[in-house]
Amino acid sequence: MVVLKQEEMLNLAEDAVSLALMKGVDEVEAFVYQGLTTNVIIERGQIARSSRIIDRGLGVRAIINKAVGFSYTNILESKAATEEAVLKALSSAKASKPDEAWHNLPAKKTFASVENTYDSNVVELQSEDLVKVASMMLDAAEKADKRVFPIEGGAGASYLSRVIANSNGVASFDHGTIIECSLATIGHEGGEVTPVCFEFNAERNYNIDPEWIGREAARLAVSALKAKRMETKTTNVIFTQFALQQLLYFTLINAVKADYVQRNQSAFKGKIGEKVASEIVTIYDDGLFNGGLRTWKFDGEGVPQQKTLIIEKGILRNFIYDNYTAKKEGKESTGNASRAGYLSTPNVEATNFHLMAGNKSPKELITEVDEGLLVYYLQGAHSSNPASGEFSVVATPAWKIKNGEIAYATKGAMLAGNIFEVLTNVSALADNERKIGQLVAPWVLVENVKVIGK
Amino acid sequence: MLEEGKTLKDVLIKVVDAAAQKFGADYVEIRAQRLFKTMLTLKEDRVEAAKQGIENGAALRVLMNGAWGFASVGTLDTETLTDAVSDACKMAKTASVRLKTPIKLIETKAAEDKVLVKPRKDPSKISIEDKINTPLTMSNTILGHDSRVKSCTIDYLDLTGTSYFINNEGTYIEQDKLYVWSRILATATEAGIFTFSREEIGSTAGYEIFDVETPEIVGERVAKRAVEQLKAKPPKGGTFPVVLGPNVVGVFVHEAFGHLAEADLTLSGSVLSDKLGKKIASDIVTFYDDGTIPGAFGSFKYDDEGVPAQKTILVKDGVVSGLMHNRETAQKFDTKPTGNARAEDFRVEPIIRMRNTFMEPKDHSFQELVEDIKFGYYFKSFRGGQANLDGTFQVGIQEAYEIVNGEVGEPVCNASMSGNTLETLLKVDAAGKDFELWPGRCGKGQTAFVCDGGPHIRVKGVLVGGSA
Numbered sequence: 001m002v003v004l005k006q007e008e009m010l011n012l013a014e015d016a017v018s019l020a021l022m023k024g025v026d027e028v029e030a031f032v033y034q035g036l037t038t039n040v041i042i043e044r045g046q047i048a049r050s051s052r053i054i055d056r057g058l059g060v061r062a063i064i065n066k067a068v069g070f071s072y073t074n075i076l077e078s079k080a081a082t083e084e085a086v087l088k089a090l091s092s093a094k095a096s097k098p099d100e101a102w103h104n105l106p107a108k109k110t111f112a113s114v115e116n117t118y119d120s121n122v123v124e125l126q127s128e129d130l131v132k133v134a135s136m137m138l139d140a141a142e143k144a145d146k147r148v149f150p151i152e153g154g155a156g157a158s159y160l161s162r163v164i165a166n167s168n169g170v171a172s173f174d175h176g177t178i179i180e181c182s183l184a185t186i187g188h189e190g191g192e193v194t195p196v197c198f199e200f201n202a203e204r205n206y207n208i209d210p211e212w213i214g215r216e217a218a219r220l221a222v223s224a225l226k227a228k229r230m231e232t233k234t235t236n237v238i239f240t241q242f243a244l245q246q247l248l249y250f251t252l253i254n255a256v257k258a259d260y261v262q263r264n265q266s267a268f269k270g271k272i273g274e275k276v277a278s279e280i281v282t283i284y285d286d287g288l289f290n291g292g293l294r295t296w297k298f299d300g301e302g303v304p305q306q307k308t309l310i311i312e313k314g315i316l317r318n319f320i321y322d323n324y325t326a327k328k329e330g331k332e333s334t335g336n337a338s339r340a341g342y343l344s345t346p347n348v349e350a351t352n353f354h355l356m357a358g359n360k361s362p363k364e365l366i367t368e369v370d371e372g373l374l375v376y377y378l379q380g381a382h383s384s385n386p387a388s389g390e391f392s393v394v395a396t397p398a399w400k401i402k403n404g405e406i407a408y409a410t411k412g413a414m415l416a417g418n419i420f421e422v423l424t425n426v427s428a429l430a431d432n433e434r435k436i437g438q439l440v441a442p443w444v445l446v447e448n449v450k451v452i453g454k
Numbered sequence: 455m456l457e458e459g460k461t462l463k464d465v466l467i468k469v470v471d472a473a474a475q476k477f478g479a480d481y482v483e484i485r486a487q488r489l490f491k492t493m494l495t496l497k498e499d500r501v502e503a504a505k506q507g508i509e510n511g512a513a514l515r516v517l518m519n520g521a522w523g524f525a526s527v528g529t530l531d532t533e534t535l536t537d538a539v540s541d542a543c544k545m546a547k548t549a550s551v552r553l554k555t556p557i558k559l560i561e562t563k564a565a566e567d568k569v570l571v572k573p574r575k576d577p578s579k580i581s582i583e584d585k586i587n588t589p590l591t592m593s594n595t596i597l598g599h600d601s602r603v604k605s606c607t608i609d610y611l612d613l614t615g616t617s618y619f620i621n622n623e624g625t626y627i628e629q630d631k632l633y634v635w636s637r638i639l640a641t642a643t644e645a646g647i648f649t650f651s652r653e654e655i656g657s658t659a660g661y662e663i664f665d666v667e668t669p670e671i672v673g674e675r676v677a678k679r680a681v682e683q684l685k686a687k688p689p690k691g692g693t694f695p696v697v698l699g700p701n702v703v704g705v706f707v708h709e710a711f712g713h714l715a716e717a718d719l720t721l722s723g724s725v726l727s728d729k730l731g732k733k734i735a736s737d738i739v740t741f742y743d744d745g746t747i748p749g750a751f752g753s754f755k756y757d758d759e760g761v762p763a764q765k766t767i768l769v770k771d772g773v774v775s776g777l778m779h780n781r782e783t784a785q786k787f788d789t790k791p792t793g794n795a796r797a798e799d800f801r802v803e804p805i806i807r808m809r810n811t812f813m814e815p816k817d818h819s820f821q822e823l824v825e826d827i828k829f830g831y832y833f834k835s836f837r838g839g840q841a842n843l844d845g846t847f848q849v850g851i852q853e854a855y856e857i858v859n860g861e862v863g864e865p866v867c868n869a870s871m872s873g874n875t876l877e878t879l880l881k882v883d884a885a886g887k888d889f890e891l892w893p894g895r896c897g898k899g900q901t902a903f904v905c906d907g908g909p910h911i912r913v914k915g916v917l918v919g920g921s922a
Contacts, residue, residue, distance in 0.1 A: 040549060044722055047552045050545035051524035052538075055801055061503070070505040074528040084508070092504035095582035097590075099500050127548040135552055151722040151843070186723050186843055193725055193844045232691055263497065264604035265641050267648060345495075345503045383838030383850020385868050387641045387648035390688075392870035392919035394848045412846055414872055414919035416691060452691035452919050 004034050004056060004076070004161070006173045012076060013165035016060050020086045021167055025093065027063040027105050028086075029166040031300070032056070032076075033342040040130040041154040042183070045142075047134055050127045057342035058082065062089035066102040069093025070345045103327035108169040111304045116291035121206040122177035125157040133210045137183055140214025145187075147225065148218040151196070153183035155210070162296075170302035178293065181208045187221035194224035194409075195396040198242070198377065202435065204291050220376065224397040227411035230453040236372030236427075237415065237449040238365060238401070245439040246381035248353070251389045251419040253438070256285075256310055256318075257336075257348040258325035265387050267420055271316050277423035279314040280358065286440075287335050287351035293435050300339035300346040308334045310353075314424075322348045355441035358429030362443050365430045367404040373413065373451060374399040374406060389419035395451075414452040422446050462486060462530060466620045469535040473516055474622045477543040481517035481559060482622045484539075485758060486510075486530055487800045489615035489631065490578065496589045496608040498597060504582050511800035514539045518546035520556025526801050560785040562761055564624030569755045571630040573660025577612035580661055585610065588669050589636065595673025596640050600681045606640040612661070617758075625760040633751075633903060634663055635893075638672060642680035649683035649867065651676050651852060652837065656893030656903055659749030679835070679853050686867035689854065689920030695830035696871065697823050697857065697912050700890035702833045702849060704906025707741055708811050708896065709839035710847035710875045715743075715768050715776075716794070716806040716898075717783035725845040725876055729774045735879035738816050741769040743778055745793055745809035751893035752809035752904040756793070759804055763793040768811075772879075780806050798900035808896060813908030816885035823884055823912045825860040831918060832862050833871065845875040870919045878916060886910035 004012075013030040020028035034056040041049040057074035069092030075081035133155040141150050161175035182200035186193055197220035201208040239247070260266040268276065287305025289295050299305055301323050309317045321329075322337035325348060338349030366374065375395040384391040394414050400407045430443035466484050473482035493505040511528040512535055523546030525538040550556075577585075589608040596606045613633040620626045636655045641648060653676050657663035698706060714724040721727070726734075745763025747753050754763055759781050767775050779787065780795035783806065795804040824832070835853035854866040891907035 043718075046554050047521075047549055048557060049522035049524060049803070050549035051522075051526070051803065052541055052545060053524075053526040053801055054528065055526070056528060057509075067501070068503040070503045072505075072507040074509050074511060077529060081508075088506040088508075092506050092582060095586065096504040097501045097586070099502075101500075127545050131548055131551060149723055188723060193723060195842045195844045195846055259497075264643055265648070267646075343507065345505065379840045379842055379846060380838065380848030380850055380870060380872075382840070383836075383848070383870060385648070385650050385837075387643075387650045388868070389648075390868040390921070392850060392868055392921070394846055394872045394919075396842055396844075396846050412872060412874065412917065414691070414848075414870070414917060416688075416868075416870075416919045416921040418921070450691060450921055452917060454693060454917065 003036065009161065009163040010171060010173060012058060013163045014171060016058060016082055016086055017165050017167055019083060020060065020062055020090065023086065023090055025062040025064050025090060027167050029061040029105055029164065031059040031339065031342055032163040034161045035158060035341065037156060037158040038125065038127055038130060039154055039156040040127055040134045042134055042138060042150060043152055045150050047131060055341065058085055059342040060085050060089040061345060062093045063102065064093040066098040066100065067093050067096040068099065069096055072342045101328050105166045105168045106170065106301050106303045106323045106333060109304050111297040112288055112306065114288055114295050114297055117176040117204045117295050119177050119205040122157050122179045123159045130155040130157060133181055137181060137210035137214040140211040141183055141185060141218040144215055144218035145222045147187050147189045148185050148221045149188060150183055150185050155181045164298065164302040166302060172298055172302055174297045176296065177204055179203055179206055179208055181210050181213055183213050183217040185217045185221040187225045189225050192225060194221055197221045197224055197397060202293055224409045227409040230400055230410045230413055232451065232453045234448055234450050236369050237446050238369065238372065238374045239444050239446065240376050241434050241436045241439060241441050243375045243378045244441055244444055245436045246378045247391060247419060248439060250381055250384045250386055251391065253350050253353055254386050255389065256320055258319045258321040259348045261319050262325060262328065267389060268316060274316055275314050276316045276420065277311050277314040278426040280429060281311055281314050281423060281426050282356040283311040284308060284354045285310055285320050285336065285350050286354045289352040289354060289440060292352035292440065294351040294438055299335040300337040303333045303335045303337065305335040305351055320348060320350060322346055350438050352440050353438050357431050357433040357442040360428060360430050362430045362432050365428055365443055365445055366401055366406065368428060368445065369401045370403060372401045373410065374401055391419060392416045416450045416452060462618060465532050465535065466618060468532055469539050470620055470622050472536050473539040473543065477540055479516040479518050479543050482539065484512055484514050484620050485800060486512040486618040487615060489613060492582065492585060492612050494586060494589055494610040496593050498605060499590065499593050501586060504586065513797065513800040514542045515803060516542045516546050517557060517559065518543055519550035520553050521546045521550035522557065523549065524803050557782055558785045559781040560791055562781060562791060565627060565760060567627050569629040571632045573632060575661035577634055577661045578614045588664055591669035592638060592673040595670050596677040599674065599677035602642045602644045602684060603677050603680055604641055604643045606638065609637045611635045619760045621760060627756050627760055629756055632658055632660065634661055638676050640676045640680045642684055644684050647684055649680050651680035651683065654893055656751035657749055658751060658753050682865050683867050686865035689831060689866045689869040689918050691918060691920040693915045694918050695827050695914055696916050697832045697910060699834040699910055700888065700907050701835045701892050702851065703813055703908035703911050704892050705836045705839045705849055707813050707908060708808060708906040709841040709849060710878060711741060712743065712808050712811045713841040714845065714875060715778055717777040717779045717787060718806045719843060720777055721783060721786065722843060724843045726774060732774055733772045734774055734876055735769055735772040736882050737772050738885050739769055739772050739879055739882055740814040742767055743808050743811045747810050750810045750891060750905045757795045758797045759795040761791045761793045761795065763809065766792045778806055778808065780804065796902050798902065802900050805898065807898065807902040808904050810891060810905040812891060812906065815887050815889045815909035818884045818886045820886060820910055823886060823910055824857055824862060827857045828859060830857045831866060831869065832857050846872065847875060848872045871916045872919060873916050878913060881914040882911055883914050884912040
C-alpha cells in the first residue's frame with residue numbers, strides 16, 4: 001500500500017477545513033494520522049508470527065456556537081468519505097450543547113526544534129531484519145540459563161506521521177519513528193514458577209541492544225526464583241522505573257493535569273508554590289526531550305511542544321495544559337494535548353515526564369539500604385485511587401535488601417500508601433535514567449513505605 | 455447495504471483464492487468490518503464533544519510453513535486486499551525461518567451463517583440529541599446527590615455494524631455487531647479527603663439497557679458510594695477472612711483463575727499448566743466461561759476464527775475441567791476449540807479472551823456468610839484487578855466494609871486483596887444462593903468486552919493491603 005506523503009496529508013486536512021467552513025461551522029480542525037508498523041512476534045520460545053499494520057485516518061473537530069462535534073473516518077480514498085466526516089462533525093456539533101468556557105482553536109506559532117525523533121534506518125527495516133533482532137534476543141535469553149522460558153516478546157518498527165490544520169491558520173506536518181524490542185520471561189524450577197519478568201528497549205533511533213534485553217530478562221527470571229514471604233513492616237523501598245511508571249501514571253501525573261485541577265480532582269489544587277515533595281525531587285514535562293518517546297514538534301492541537309517545570313526541588317511550580325484548559329484560565333497551552341491517533345478529540349496528557357536523576361549508581365543506592373525492598377514491577381497500580389493518590393498494590397517480582405545487598409526474592413508482598421507521601425519520602429536518586437512510556441527517570445529510594453508480607 | 459455486502463463477499467472469495475492458489479498459503483482467513491461508532495464525553499454537565507466515527511478495514515491472516523503472517527488495512531478493494539494477503543504470506547515465510555514447532559490448527563466444521571441482531575432499541579436509530587440526554591441525566595443525578603460530589607466524567611459508546619469472516623475451509627459468516635457501553639466516574643471531596651467511585655454499563659442487546667440501568671439508578675449508585683467513602687477508614691494490613699460480593703467474585707474468578715485458564719497462558723507456563731483434571735479448589739467451586747448468555751456484554755454467536763461460542767466449564771466441584779481455547783491451542787491439547795478467539799477490531803489478531811466468566815451459586819444466605827466472622831472485611835465492589843502467571847492476583851476494592859462480630863460495620867477505603875490462586879481457591883468455604891453478572895472490559899494488549907459474576911462467597915483468609 002502506498003504511503004501518504006506530506007503534501008497529500010496536508011491537502012486532505014486543508015480540504016476538510018475549507019469544506020467545513022463552507023458548510024458554515026464557526027471553527028474547524030482536521031487531524032490526519034498515519035501509522036505503519038511491522039512486527040515480529042515471539043510466542044512461547046519461538047518466533048511464530050509476523051505482521052504489518054497500516055492504520056490511517058482523518059479526525060475532524062467542528063465548533064458551532066461553542067458546541068464541539070467530532071467525527072473520524074479511516075476511508076481516505078474518496079472525497080465523499082471526507083465530506084461525510086465533515087458533515088458528521090457538523091451534525092455532532094449541532095446535537096451537542098454549547099460550552100460557555102470554549103474560547104477558540106489555537107493560532108499558528110513557531111515550533112522549537114526536536115532532535116532524534118526520526119531515523120530512516122527504522123523506516124527501512126523489513127520483517128527479515130526484525131527476525132534477526134528477535135533471534136539475537138531470544139538466543140541470548142536461552143543461552144543464559146535453562147530455567148528461563150521466554151513466554152512472549154518481539155521486535156517492532158513503526159513510522160508515524162501526522163498533520164494538523166485548523167481554521168485559525170495552523171497547517172503543520174511532523175513525522176517520527178519508533179523501534180521496540182522486548183522479552184517477557186518466567187523462571188521455573190522444581191514446580192516453582194516466578195512472576196513474569198520483562199525487559200525492553202524502545203527508541204526513536206535504531207539504537208537498541210537485543211542481546212542485553214535477552215540476558216537481562218533471563219537474569220531477572222532466575223533471580224526471582226526461590227522466593228520467600230516477608231514480614232509486615234514499614235521499610236525502605238527502591239522503585240525501578242517500571243514500578244515508578246505504573247505508580248505515577250495513575251496518580252501523580254493526573255494530579256498535575258489542569259483538567260483534574262480545575263475539576264477538583266487533584267490534591268495539588270491551590271498548591272502552586274508549596275512544598276509537595278522531597279527537595280531532591282525535580283520534575284519537568286519535557287515535550288522536546290532529545291530522542292524522547294513522546295517528543296514531537298507540536299501536540300494534538302498543533303501547539304508547539306515545550307519544556308515545563310512541574311516540581312522544582314520539591315516545590316510545585318506548574319500544571320500542564322491543553323488549549324481549552326489554558327484559555328479557561330487566560331493562560332497559554334503548554335502543548336500537552338494528546339490524541340489517540342485520529343480516533344479521538346484531544347486530552348490533557350504528559351509528554352516526557354522527566355524526574356531528574358541523581359548521581360549515585362544503582363549499586364550505591366542498594367548499598368545505602370540496611371533493610372528494604374527492591375521493587376521491579378507492580379501488579380494492580382491501575383486500581384489506585386486517582387483522586388487521593390492512595391495505592392494498594394503487589395510487588396512482583398521484588399527482592400529483599402539486607403545490609404546493603406540483595407538477599408532474596410520475595411513473594412506476594414503488598415505495598416500500601418499514598419503517592420504524595422511517597423514523594424515527600426524520596427531520600428535518594430540513582431544516575432541510571434531511562435525512558436519507559438511517558439516517564440524518564442532513575443531508580444528512586446523511598447523511606448517509610450508500608451509493606452504487608454503476610 | 456445488502457448489495458454492497460454481496461460485492462464484498464465476492465471480493466473476499468477472490469482474495470482468499472489468490473492466497474491459497476497463487477501465494478501458497480496453507481490456511482487463510484479474512485475478517486472484514488464496517489463499523490459505526492457514536493461516542494460522548496461529559497465532564498460534569500458539559501458535553502466535551504459529541505463524536506461519530508466510521509471504520510472500515512480488514513484483517514488478513516495466513517498460516518504458511520507453520521508460521522502466522524498477518525496484515526491489516528483500512529481499505530476494502532480487491533487490489534489492496536490482494537496486496538495485503540501477499541504481504542501476509544511473505545511475513546509468514548519470514549517468520550517461519552526459525553521455527554522449532556510448526557503451528558497447526560484443529561479441524562472445525564465449516565459454517566455458513568448470517569447473524570442478525572434485533573435490538574428493541576437500536577442505537578443507530580436514536581438521535582445524538584436523545585443519546586446526550588442519558589449521560590446528562592446521570593450527571594445531574596450525581597452532582598445533585600450531595601454538594602460534596604465535585605466532579606463526574608461520563609463516557610458513552612455505541613458500536614454497530616457488520617463483521618465478515620471468510621476462510622479457505624468453506625466458512626463464511628456475516629455477523630452484526632452491537633455494543634452499548636458507558637463508564638461513569640465521580641469524585642467527592644471534603645476536608646482534604648478525596649474519594650473516587652466508578653461504574654460500568656454494557657450490553658449487546660441494545661439501548662434498552664438504560665431502561666433497567668436507568669441514568670437515575672446508576673447515578674445514585676455512583677454518587678452515594680463517593681460520599682460514603684468520605685467517612686471510610688483505611689483497612690488494616692494482614693490476612694483476614696473476607697466476604698466478597700458478586701461484583702468482586704466476578705473479577706476474582708476472572709483475574710485469579712480465568713487468565714491462567716486461557717490456554718495460551720497455560721501453555722506459557724501458568725500455574726495451571728500441570729493441573730488439568732486435578733483438584734485445586736474447594737468442593738463448592740464451579741466456574742464457567744459462557745459466550746451464549748443473551749444480551750450479556752461478553753456474548754457473541756461466532757468468535758473471530760469462525761468457531762461458535764459455547765458455555766465452557768472451567769472448574770467443576772473444585773477440579774480443573776477445561777481451558778479456554780482457540781484453534782491453535784485446541785490442536786496442542788487435542789481438544790475442541792471453545793470459541794474464545796477474539797480480536798478487538800481489524801487492526802489486531804484474534805487471541806484467547808474470556809467472555810462471561812462466573813462462579814456458580816450455592817445455598818447460603820448473606821447473613822449465614824457473615825455471621826461467623828469475628829473480624830474481617832466485606833468487599834462489595836471492585837476498582838480493578840490484575841493477574842500474574844505464577845498465580846499472584848490483586849483486586850483493588852472501591853467499596854468495602856468491616857465485618858465485626860458477624861455484622862457488616864463501618865465503610866473502608868482504598869483496600870485491596872491479594873494472594874495466590876492455588877492457595878486461595880482452597881479457602882473458599884461457602885457460597886451464596888444469589889447471583890449477579892457485571893459488565894466490564896479486560897485488557898490483554900487489546901481490549902475485550904466481558905462480564906464477570908457469581909454469588910456472594912466467603913474466603914477463610916486473604917491478604918489485605920491496607921495502610922492502617
